[in-house]
Amino acid sequence: MQKxxxxxxxxxxxxxxxxxxxxxxxxxxxxxxxxxxxxIAQAENxxxxxxxxxxxxxxxxxxxxxxxxxxxxxxxxxxxxAVGNCVIEVCQxxxxxxxxxxxxxxxxxxxxxxxxxxTTPDGRFTLKTVECLAACGNAPVIQVGTEYxxxxxxxxxxxxxxxxQEENKISxxxxxxx
Amino acid sequence: MxxxxxxxxxxxxxxxxxxxxxxxxxxxxxxxxxKNLTPDQVTGEVTKSGLRGRGGAGFPAGMKWGFIDKKSExxxxxxxxxxxxxxxxxxxxxxxxxxxxxxxxxxxxxxxALGAGSAYIYxxxxxxxxxxxxxxxxxxxxxxxxxxxxxxxxxxxxxxxxQPGAGAYICGEETALLESLEGKRGNPRIKPPFPALxxxxxxxxxxxxxxxxxxxxxxxxxxxxxYAAIGVENSKGTKLISACGHIKxxxxxxxxxxxxVEEFIYSDEYCGGIRNGHKxxxxxxxGSSVPILPASLILxxxxxxxxxxxxxxxxxxxxxxxTMLGSGGFIVMDETxxxxxxxxxxxxxxxxxxxxxxxPCREGTxxxxxxxxxxxxxxxxxxxxxxxxxxxxxIEGNTICPLGDAAAWPVASAIRHFREEFEEHVKLQKCPF
Amino acid sequence: MPLLKVTIDTIEVEVEAGTTIMNAARQIxxxxxxxxxxxxxxxxxxxxxxxxCLVKVSRSSSKDIRPLPKLVAxxxxxxxxxxxxxxxxxxxxMESRQAITEFLLLNHPLDCPVCDQxxxxxxxxxxxxxxxxxxxxxxxxxxxxxxxxxxYIKLHMNRCILCYRCVMVADQLTDKRVHGVLGxxxxxxxxxxxxxxxxxxxxxxxxxxxxxxxLTDKTFRFKSRVWFTKPLDAHRxxxxxxxxxxxxxxxxxxxxxxxxxxxYGELEEYICNxxxxxxxxxxxxxxxxxxxxxxxxxxxxNHYEKLKTPGTTEPEF
Numbered sequence: 001m002q003k004x005x006x007x008x009x010x011x012x013x014x015x016x017x018x019x020x021x022x023x024x025x026x027x028x029x030x031x032x033x034x035x036x037x038x039x040i041a042q043a044e045n046x047x048x049x050x051x052x053x054x055x056x057x058x059x060x061x062x063x064x065x066x067x068x069x070x071x072x073x074x075x076x077x078x079x080x081x082a083v084g085n086c087v088i089e090v091c092q093x094x095x096x097x098x099x100x101x102x103x104x105x106x107x108x109x110x111x112x113x114x115x116x117x118x119t120t121p122d123g124r125f126t127l128k129t130v131e132c133l134a135a136c137g138n139a140p141v142i143q144v145g146t147e148y149x150x151x152x153x154x155x156x157x158x159x160x161x162x163x164x165q166e167e168n169k170i171s172x173x174x175x176x177x178x
Numbered sequence: 179m180x181x182x183x184x185x186x187x188x189x190x191x192x193x194x195x196x197x198x199x200x201x202x203x204x205x206x207x208x209x210x211x212x213k214n215l216t217p218d219q220v221t222g223e224v225t226k227s228g229l230r231g232r233g234g235a236g237f238p239a240g241m242k243w244g245f246i247d248k249k250s251e252x253x254x255x256x257x258x259x260x261x262x263x264x265x266x267x268x269x270x271x272x273x274x275x276x277x278x279x280x281x282x283x284x285x286x287x288x289x290x291a292l293g294a295g296s297a298y299i300y301x302x303x304x305x306x307x308x309x310x311x312x313x314x315x316x317x318x319x320x321x322x323x324x325x326x327x328x329x330x331x332x333x334x335x336x337x338x339x340x341q342p343g344a345g346a347y348i349c350g351e352e353t354a355l356l357e358s359l360e361g362k363r364g365n366p367r368i369k370p371p372f373p374a375l376x377x378x379x380x381x382x383x384x385x386x387x388x389x390x391x392x393x394x395x396x397x398x399x400x401x402x403x404x405y406a407a408i409g410v411e412n413s414k415g416t417k418l419i420s421a422c423g424h425i426k427x428x429x430x431x432x433x434x435x436x437x438x439v440e441e442f443i444y445s446d447e448y449c450g451g452i453r454n455g456h457k458x459x460x461x462x463x464x465g466s467s468v469p470i471l472p473a474s475l476i477l478x479x480x481x482x483x484x485x486x487x488x489x490x491x492x493x494x495x496x497x498x499x500x501t502m503l504g505s506g507g508f509i510v511m512d513e514t515x516x517x518x519x520x521x522x523x524x525x526x527x528x529x530x531x532x533x534x535x536x537x538p539c540r541e542g543t544x545x546x547x548x549x550x551x552x553x554x555x556x557x558x559x560x561x562x563x564x565x566x567x568x569x570x571x572x573i574e575g576n577t578i579c580p581l582g583d584a585a586a587w588p589v590a591s592a593i594r595h596f597r598e599e600f601e602e603h604v605k606l607q608k609c610p611f
Numbered sequence: 612m613p614l615l616k617v618t619i620d621t622i623e624v625e626v627e628a629g630t631t632i633m634n635a636a637r638q639i640x641x642x643x644x645x646x647x648x649x650x651x652x653x654x655x656x657x658x659x660x661x662x663x664c665l666v667k668v669s670r671s672s673s674k675d676i677r678p679l680p681k682l683v684a685x686x687x688x689x690x691x692x693x694x695x696x697x698x699x700x701x702x703x704x705m706e707s708r709q710a711i712t713e714f715l716l717l718n719h720p721l722d723c724p725v726c727d728q729x730x731x732x733x734x735x736x737x738x739x740x741x742x743x744x745x746x747x748x749x750x751x752x753x754x755x756x757x758x759x760x761x762x763y764i765k766l767h768m769n770r771c772i773l774c775y776r777c778v779m780v781a782d783q784l785t786d787k788r789v790h791g792v793l794g795x796x797x798x799x800x801x802x803x804x805x806x807x808x809x810x811x812x813x814x815x816x817x818x819x820x821x822x823x824x825x826l827t828d829k830t831f832r833f834k835s836r837v838w839f840t841k842p843l844d845a846h847r848x849x850x851x852x853x854x855x856x857x858x859x860x861x862x863x864x865x866x867x868x869x870x871x872x873x874x875y876g877e878l879e880e881y882i883c884n885x886x887x888x889x890x891x892x893x894x895x896x897x898x899x900x901x902x903x904x905x906x907x908x909x910x911x912x913n914h915y916e917k918l919k920t921p922g923t924t925e926p927e928f
Contacts, residue, residue: 036342075364130345131527137422
């Protein structure tokens with residue numbers, strides 16, 4: 001299992017990025033940077049936001065910690081519990097369901113031996129269900145980090161899983177470095 | 179072939195690069211507008227075009243711009259709503275990822291018309307890779323002098339930024355989007371005041387959908403009248419329809435408003451008909467929020483007229499026998515589809531996405547999902563069906579923002595048109611599909 | 612500025628520009644006043660959330676005689692001159708109010724018999740007046756364990772209706788708020804995320820603004836039903852607040868201290884925690900006299916104003 005991180009300081013490159021983001025908003029409106037900075041913090045903290053990490057973000061943006069908790073707990077992309085290296089998010093809304101999302105999800109559950117919301121004992125994979133990813137024309141769809149994988153079948157999922165297994169896929173990367 | 183305004187060059191390789199886009203005539207509307215037109219003239223052209231908000235509500239864009247508080251001494255903001263999250267809708271992603279400069283060009287025109295010095299494109303967090311494509315295009319536009327100080331020597335300056343969401347459908351509601359852009363929870367604001375008076379940071383603000391903004395360069399290049407010459411009634415111009423479900427050719431299509439629904443579903447130019455030799459059962463024509471219609475009512479109105487892809491024709495018959503154009507998310511279902519199960523996935527969606535601020539939506543969306551879950555799994559009663567109707571009725575119109583209506587309409591319409599299927603679930607004590 | 616005329620349930624009243632329908636109705640008083648579970652006139656930005664005050668505007672103004680297409684929140688809608696509003700005279704309003712009461716009760720435990728708020732609970736009042744006799748729901752309610760937030764306040768999240776008042780009062784009284792609304796939708800809850808004590812001289816006011824029994828005074832928990840206590844206006848010299856409070860006595864004992872509330876349950880003034888939690892001795896207070904309680908309130912059942920002087924009453928059997 002991957003070590004649980006408690007990131008409480010960004011490196012200088014990341015800090016420079018954060019400062020650049022804060023400049024996008026008028027003076028005194030640095031709270032606007034909260035969502036972008038939480039994305040970065042989560043990526044650098046192994047894919048989740050610990051209380052300590054959020055407290056650090058609060059201090060960077062001159063906010064009360066509760067303001068960060070309130071926001072982080074509102075948005076579904078922020079994980080407030082530790083996750084595996086590779087988080088697989090399976091869309092289950094109408095259009096994906098019409099195109100076999102249930103079978104696809106069942107396949108992931110079987111292959112990984114876990115239910116949605118769980119992480120494999122080796123800490124490699126976390127399975128999540130999500131709502132509409134806005135790629136309904138290529139359903140069913142999954143998201144892994146910043147990647148979309150579309151028109152999936154259980155067979156295609158196997159190919160992806162084998163690849164991720166082999167390369168020890170890490171899905172959380174700083175999205176601004178894309 | 180219908181006029182292509184938005185997808186004209188969508189398949190050109192490298193379109194996301196400035197040079198390629200510029201060579202195809204990109205940014206010429208900015209050159210022309212900043213040189214020849216006053217901001218009010220730009221608004222005038224957009225009003226003349228009859229362009230309506232493409233995010234789903236269909237509010238006339240020119241009129242929305244006209245509401246902006248020009249007396250206020252506060253800065254004004256122009257914001258692009260790229261929080262595309264309505265199930266069945268995937269048109270904005272197509273523009274953003276393939277043709278980001280068209281969106282940027284439209285942003286410059288809109289911001290100029292409104293007198294905004296800063297503009298933001300709010301992109302749903304899941305589409306971060308699209309956000310990065312747009313950010314790179316923005317960088318190019320700055321380098322080429324189309325953004326930043328004194329654009330093309332016109333004296334007009336504009337800064338444009340992308341802002342990520344982080345997983346919340348509700349942020350597609352414009353005031354929730356503004357809250358989110360301020361770094362807060364995406365709770366919709368209580369209106370009035372509307373954003374045109376009190377928007378981002380309390381300043382006058384206009385929020386428009388990606389597709390609306392992407393249509394602006396063509397309108398300014400060709401004139402509002404040319405745009406208004408396309409389409410029918412008050413459905414002017416072209417519309418992106420994202421088609422999905424049990425069709426042969428799912429994808430994003432640009433249609434001239436007024437195209438017959440039958441042609442859209444069956445012609446090879448568009449959906450190509452129902453796949454696997456199946457028959458059409460039902461369509462959700464404008465994103466998951468609009469009423470579902472059975473095959474008979476989507477192809478023809480209750481009066482027997484052919485149904486057209488237009489704001490007016492799709493809503494012909496009201497909610498009794500009509501629906502809405504909405505966002506253009508066109509979900510097609512064949513006869514193998516369980517309407518109850520499909521509805522359950524929608525109900526789960528709205529439950530998941532309710533912000534929880536007002537009680538009818540917070541409690542009602544969760545309740546509807548639970549009742550539907552019961553019916554789908556064979557534990558429902560006939561009384562449950564009526565209860566669902568009553569819960570949906572009591573959410574509708576009673577909430578702070580339209581998410582309540584959006585959750586209620588699919589439930590009410592599915593029972594209105596497919597009641598026997600719900601009853602069958604109850605009688606058989608299981609899903610018949 | 613000329614006054615604006617507004618008619619609510621056939622009663623006309625003149626109000627200042629900017630007045631909401633709710634406050635115009637409060638100027639009239641009585642049954643035309645819509646219930647308010649989240650609105651609190653002293654809390655900036657409150658209201659609009661619970662939807663219990665939805666009313667029908669059957670005429671927008673003297674200039675625009677059209678009705679508004681949807682019911683509107685009385686607490687967040689400004690009156691226009693010539694506006695005609697229907698509250699209890701509109702069957703549509705009464706139906707939606709009943710439905711909203713049902714929504715609010717959907718996840719609210721029916722634990723009034725063991726809830727300290729019983730007798731002064733706004734949700735209890737609302738359900739007596741607008742609730743269904745029967746229930747439509749067979750669903751399980753969401754449940755939480757009660758937690759201490761701070762030394763003197765118990766949070767019973769099961770009972771919370773997410774009115775946001777306690778968050779707003781904290782925002783108003785401190786710039787270092789530590790609790791807030793966490794989560795989304797029906798998973799939202801009031802909390803501190805990591806257990807943190809709410810440590811602020813005025814935190815006890817959260818209890819007073821809570822319309823239900825979600826936030827209760829730990830120094831009063833399970834001591835007595837409120838209707839067995841007698842409220843008195845009292846004050847003391849206090850360096851932190853005005854010291855003007857209501858003390859709730861049983862015999863010679865002070866069971867609790869609260870702020871003074873008006874007939875809409877709103878505090879006249881915020882009081883400090885020292886007055887509220889640490890002065891339970893009658894000698895701490897200068898008693899001004901009995902506190903007026905609305906006659907319909909269950910609290911008045913045991914109020915000495917009802918007692919008649921000996922000699923003038925018939926003996927009771």
